[in-house]
Amino acid sequence: MPFFLSEEIITMATGLKVYFCGSIRAGRGDVEIYGRIVEMLGKYGTVLTPFVADPNLTVHSAEEGKAKTDKEIYDRDMSLLEECHAIVAEVTQPSLGVGFELGRGVAMNKKILCLYRPQPEKRLSAMVRGAEKDGFFTTKDYKEEDLPAIFDDFFQNFLRRDRKDSLDWKSYEPM
Numbered sequence: 027m028p029f030f031l032s033e034e035i036i037t038m039a040t041g042l043k044v045y046f047c048g049s050i051r052a053g054r055g056d057v058e059i060y061g062r063i064v065e066m067l068g069k070y071g072t073v074l075t076p077f078v079a080d081p082n083l084t085v086h087s088a089e090e091g092k093a094k095t096d097k098e099i100y101d102r103d104m105s106l107l108e109e110c111h112a113i114v115a116e117v118t119q120p121s122l123g124v125g126f127e128l129g130r131g132v133a134m135n136k137k138i139l140c141l142y143r144p145q146p147e148k149r150l151s152a153m154v155r156g157a158e159k160d161g162f163f164t165t166k167d168y169k170e171e172d173l174p175a176i177f178d179d180f181f182q183n184f185l186r187r188d189r190k191d192s193l194d195w196k197s198y199e200p201m
């Protein structure tokens with residue numbers, strides 16, 4: 027992917043809202059990679075859920091930011107899910123919450139990218155891999171060094187599909 031393409035996306039797609047999903051109560055072993063993913067996603071738009079990558083948020087945290095109860099967490103996240111234009115989920119650490127968010131995202135017709143680091147002891151659910159749907163739901167097996175190209179590809183297609191009439195990203199406005 028040419029370098030200028032990434033730069034173009036960075037400067038033009040600032041209205042894009044991305045919902046990032048990652049395991050919280052199901053285990054925080056991947057929190058550092060969540061942090062690097064959220065940082066990378068910041069190039070393409072606003073990440074609505076940066077708290078998912080907060081290393082201070084643990085499996086046992088009693089509170090999560092301003093949300094003090096499970097009901098508050100759920101209501102806030104469902105509203106952010108409605109608000110987002112795209113969902114990016116790191117699915118290597120299996121999580122009920124992430125699976126739930128993905129299901130709700132599919133029902134809302136959101137465009138979804140799942141990221142999975144293949145490992146025999148954490149085999150990806152068929153309900154994620156099997157949900158593949160052209161232009162709406164895709165799962166990528168990845169190594170960390172692959173992420174910039176995966177994101178460029180995902181967000182480039184995203185923009186093109188929303189603006190079938192124009193490839194001029196300067197005029198891009200998320201719907």
Ligand SMILES: O=c1[nH]c(=O)n([C@H]2C[C@H](O)[C@@H](COP(=O)(O)O)O2)cc1CO
Binds near residue numbers: 048099122123
């Ligand atoms: O405190 C929380 N805050 C929060 O936003 N979530 C959402 C965002 C994550 O993508 C997902 C993680 O679910 P789980 O905790 O079941 O692993 O659920 C989940 C929790 C805890 O379940």
